Amino acid sequence: MIGIDNALNIINENIKKLTLEKKDILSCLNKTLAEDIYSKDDLPPFDKSAMDGYAIKSEDTRNCGAENAAEFDVKGSIKAGDYCEDELKPGEAFKIMTGAPLPKGADAVIEIEKVEVKGNILKVSQAVNKDNNVIKLGEETKAGELVLNRGRIIRPVEVGLLASLGYGFVHVYKSPTIALIITGDELVGIDSKFERGKIRNSNEYSLKALIKNLGAKALSMGVVKDDKDNLREKIKYALKNADIVVSSGGASVGDYDFVDDILKEIRADIKFTSVAIKPGKPVTFATYKEKLFFSLPGNPLSLITTFEELVKPAIEKMMGRQIKNKEIFPVILAEDFKAKAGRKKYVFVKIKKDNNKYYAYKTGSQCSNHLKTMSKSNGIIIIPEECGNVKAGKILSGKFIFK
Amino acid sequence: MIGIDNALNIINENIKKLTLEKKDILSCLNKTLAEDIYSKDDLPPFDKSAMDGYAIKSEDTRNCGAENAAEFDVKGSIKAGDYCEDELKPGEAFKIMTGAPLPKGADAVIEIEKVEVKGNILKVSQAVNKDNNVIKLGEETKAGELVLNRGRIIRPVEVGLLASLGYGFVHVYKSPTIALIITGDELVGIDSKFERGKIRNSNEYSLKALIKNLGAKALSMGVVKDDKDNLREKIKYALKNADIVVSSGGASVGDYDFVDDILKEIRADIKFTSVAIKPGKPVTFATYKEKLFFSLPGNPLSLITTFEELVKPAIEKMMGRQIKNKEIFPVILAEDFKAKAGRKKYVFVKIKKDNNKYYAYKTGSQCSNHLKTMSKSNGIIIIPEECGNVKAGKILSGKFIFK
Numbered sequence: 001m002i003g004i005d006n007a008l009n010i011i012n013e014n015i016k017k018l019t020l021e022k023k024d025i026l027s028c029l030n031k032t033l034a035e036d037i038y039s040k041d042d043l044p045p046f047d048k049s050a051m052d053g054y055a056i057k058s059e060d061t062r063n064c065g066a067e068n069a070a071e072f073d074v075k076g077s078i079k080a081g082d083y084c085e086d087e088l089k090p091g092e093a094f095k096i097m098t099g100a101p102l103p104k105g106a107d108a109v110i111e112i113e114k115v116e117v118k119g120n121i122l123k124v125s126q127a128v129n130k131d132n133n134v135i136k137l138g139e140e141t142k143a144g145e146l147v148l149n150r151g152r153i154i155r156p157v158e159v160g161l162l163a164s165l166g167y168g169f170v171h172v173y174k175s176p177t178i179a180l181i182i183t184g185d186e187l188v189g190i191d192s193k194f195e196r197g198k199i200r201n202s203n204e205y206s207l208k209a210l211i212k213n214l215g216a217k218a219l220s221m222g223v224v225k226d227d228k229d230n231l232r233e234k235i236k237y238a239l240k241n242a243d244i245v246v247s248s249g250g251a252s253v254g255d256y257d258f259v260d261d262i263l264k265e266i267r268a269d270i271k272f273t274s275v276a277i278k279p280g281k282p283v284t285f286a287t288y289k290e291k292l293f294f295s296l297p298g299n300p301l302s303l304i305t306t307f308e309e310l311v312k313p314a315i316e317k318m319m320g321r322q323i324k325n326k327e328i329f330p331v332i333l334a335e336d337f338k339a340k341a342g343r344k345k346y347v348f349v350k351i352k353k354d355n356n357k358y359y360a361y362k363t364g365s366q367c368s369n370h371l372k373t374m375s376k377s378n379g380i381i382i383i384p385e386e387c388g389n390v391k392a393g394k395i396l397s398g399k400f401i402f403k
Numbered sequence: 404m405i406g407i408d409n410a411l412n413i414i415n416e417n418i419k420k421l422t423l424e425k426k427d428i429l430s431c432l433n434k435t436l437a438e439d440i441y442s443k444d445d446l447p448p449f450d451k452s453a454m455d456g457y458a459i460k461s462e463d464t465r466n467c468g469a470e471n472a473a474e475f476d477v478k479g480s481i482k483a484g485d486y487c488e489d490e491l492k493p494g495e496a497f498k499i500m501t502g503a504p505l506p507k508g509a510d511a512v513i514e515i516e517k518v519e520v521k522g523n524i525l526k527v528s529q530a531v532n533k534d535n536n537v538i539k540l541g542e543e544t545k546a547g548e549l550v551l552n553r554g555r556i557i558r559p560v561e562v563g564l565l566a567s568l569g570y571g572f573v574h575v576y577k578s579p580t581i582a583l584i585i586t587g588d589e590l591v592g593i594d595s596k597f598e599r600g601k602i603r604n605s606n607e608y609s610l611k612a613l614i615k616n617l618g619a620k621a622l623s624m625g626v627v628k629d630d631k632d633n634l635r636e637k638i639k640y641a642l643k644n645a646d647i648v649v650s651s652g653g654a655s656v657g658d659y660d661f662v663d664d665i666l667k668e669i670r671a672d673i674k675f676t677s678v679a680i681k682p683g684k685p686v687t688f689a690t691y692k693e694k695l696f697f698s699l700p701g702n703p704l705s706l707i708t709t710f711e712e713l714v715k716p717a718i719e720k721m722m723g724r725q726i727k728n729k730e731i732f733p734v735i736l737a738e739d740f741k742a743k744a745g746r747k748k749y750v751f752v753k754i755k756k757d758n759n760k761y762y763a764y765k766t767g768s769q770c771s772n773h774l775k776t777m778s779k780s781n782g783i784i785i786i787p788e789e790c791g792n793v794k795a796g797k798i799l800s801g802k803f804i805f806k
Contacts, residue, residue, distance in 0.1 A: 140773055157609065160703055161777075185484030190569050199446075371543075375560050
């Protein structure tokens with residue numbers, strides 16, 4: 001049995017090859033950029049007005065004041081999207097809209113609110129500085145400038161930024177495909193009537209939803225009969241057609257043995273078979289060529305916990321992200337919690353913030369089958385290995401789940 | 404000009420009808436449940452073993468101890484998924500796997516690690532309590548119990564929980580369709596060569612990405628010529644075919660006039676035309692029958708800010724969520740920041756956590772065109788209306804963006 005940090009290090013070391021793909025920028029949303037992005041142009045590509053106003057030569061206003069107005073001939077009007085061919089001469093002005101390019105010869109814009117206009121005559125009663133209300137050519141971005149680094153996660157603003165730079169397609173790290181093998185002869189489809197001794201197959205749905213939320217692809221092999229030959233074929237198929245294989249064991253020890261036996265037979269490299277977290281102790285991690293194999297427990301809470309703690313970081317790393325632990329913060333127990341010493345224990349709780357402190361409340365039985373408990377929870381607290389029962393008021397480490 | 408809280412209240416009041424749809428549970432991920440979910444069964448549907456061990460009658464071990472072992476005939480083995488027809492008699496035991504149903508007559512399970520077995524004879528040297536290692540019928544959930552309330556957001560665990568309850572389809576609030584009308588004669592497609600006076604249309608991409616991240620649907624009308632008749636037709640079409648219409652103004656004042664003029668002509672109910680935030684001041688919000696109309700500024704930063712602050716809450720409310728402000732927390736300025744008094748100002752910053760405190764760092768020009776600045780930012784700080792320049796060390800309110 002190894003600790004979770006150790007397990008994560010081993011997983012991290014065994015992800016060797018990241019695959020790239022070129023996609024249209026909207027499909028790249030929430031993926032990780034796999035190339036450096038340079039600007040192809042100076043942006044804006046021309047001196048432009050930041051305001052609605054009048055484009056003038058600033059030197060024409062050098063001696064202006066309340067008592068000493070300068071007058072200009074308004075030669076015309078420039079809208080955003082227009083381009084003015086005329087060159088501005090001393091004593092001339094153009095009406096100009098926000099975003100419109102300055103006419104040649106102009107070097108400043110005075111806001112519409114600060115002038116007087118009578119017919120074609122503009123009156124300016126203050127000195128205007130050079131570049132006033134002008135966004136200069138290349139002020140936002142210079143041609144050749146590195147704008148986005150490889151490794152950046154593409155949020156909506158980066159989609160917009162890439163569009164503004166004229167990139168319709170970029171390279172991102174490809175989302176892995178995760179094959180799902182659900183074992184357990186006790187499982188029936190969710191639309192089936194119960195037969196005696198059976199329960200519904202919820203794990204396939206939880207896993208598909210977890211994978212969907214990561215932006216990765218699930219390849220589900222459905223519920224696979226606990227028959228070694230059948231299971232071996234399914235595992236081989238999964239290893240061939242996916243980047244990661246996740247099996248969810250039936251609840252019995254025998255099932256895990258099948259999976260581990262098959263992994264040995266096909267000469268997969270088994271890295272560990274047990275991790276010191278509760279819920280979730282029996283977890284096998286193996287590699288086969290460059291593929292990863294996770295055998296997770298069949299109990300719903302253990303399954304979701306081990307997926308979140310071990311498989312999700314592997315998927316994220318394959319998608320070009322850093323493996324890092326979720327933010328852990330101090331949580332005050334609002335109630336007493338029971339635990340056995342000897343294994344690090346995750347307890348699902350409702351974390352509430354009050355007066356800038358976090359408090360943990362019970363959400364129900366921590367028995368591995370209680371999805372209802374997990375559903376009431378928004379976080380976990382971590383009871384250390386050496387602790388037994390813990391009292392209200394004690395401060396432990398906690399984190400949010402599904403964030 | 405109205406304040407942002409007031410604007411949000413007005414938007415909130417004007418969302419009247421939420422639409423429901425029935426979808427398969429995986430498609431419901433991250434949507435809001437629109438019905439109460441009751442359990443159809445007692446779960447588990449039978450007394451089941453929580454451990455690999457031996458099912459026995461607890462009373463057979465009443466006087467057991469290290470010196471006084473009880474012996475049992477092992478009658479067979481029950482795997483998860485099996486159902487045992489035989490009734491256990493005193494002095495008998497069944498080997499039982501985790502998740503398997505207890506045979507009739509058994510009321511406890513003793514773990515495999517705590518017994519001795521020789522051939523068919525099981526030796527137990529300790530008293531075993533009734534219900535030891537037994538998950539009782541209905542212990543997880545009772546038939547008829549309310550398990551999930553209307554209004555719950557469906558996370559992966561809720562998908563699993565619904566599956567475990569036998570719900571393949573549930574009612575959720577339907578995601579709205581948001582029509583996009585991008586105006587601005589200065590805009591060219593992102594694959595086009597620049598002509599003089601033009602810039603690329605990035606707003607359509609930012610908006611589509613923002614909408615995609617909310618799980619809503621975009622209906623883009625593309626770049627619409629600044630021609631009143633054309634714009635009127637597009638606005639009418641959008642109001643007919645979408646739940647919310649978002650127009651992104653060209654940068655000039657004239658463009659906003661067109662939109663507001665048309666809204667008046669078609670007798671839309673204009674609720675406000677300006678909100679006291681920077682970037683983003685000119686925002687028109689109107690209703691037309693039960694549809695919402697937002698006219699947002701064309702500058703990329705203003706557009707994204709006003710979408711996040713005003714349109715996103717409206718979309719979320721339509722999806723059955725509560726309109727609430729993002730979590731605001733105290734942020735210490737790591738540098739001096741400049742601002743003009745008179746308008747609440749959002750400054751895009753990099754917020755870093757150090758020693759449990761948050762610090763704000765500059766990310767570049769706050770000019771409304773600088774998507775690059777926003778791309779370097781992970782949060783904003785709010786400089787109050789009455790403040791001018793603010794010094795390093797001052798504590799302001801901040802929040803994360805895109806979270």
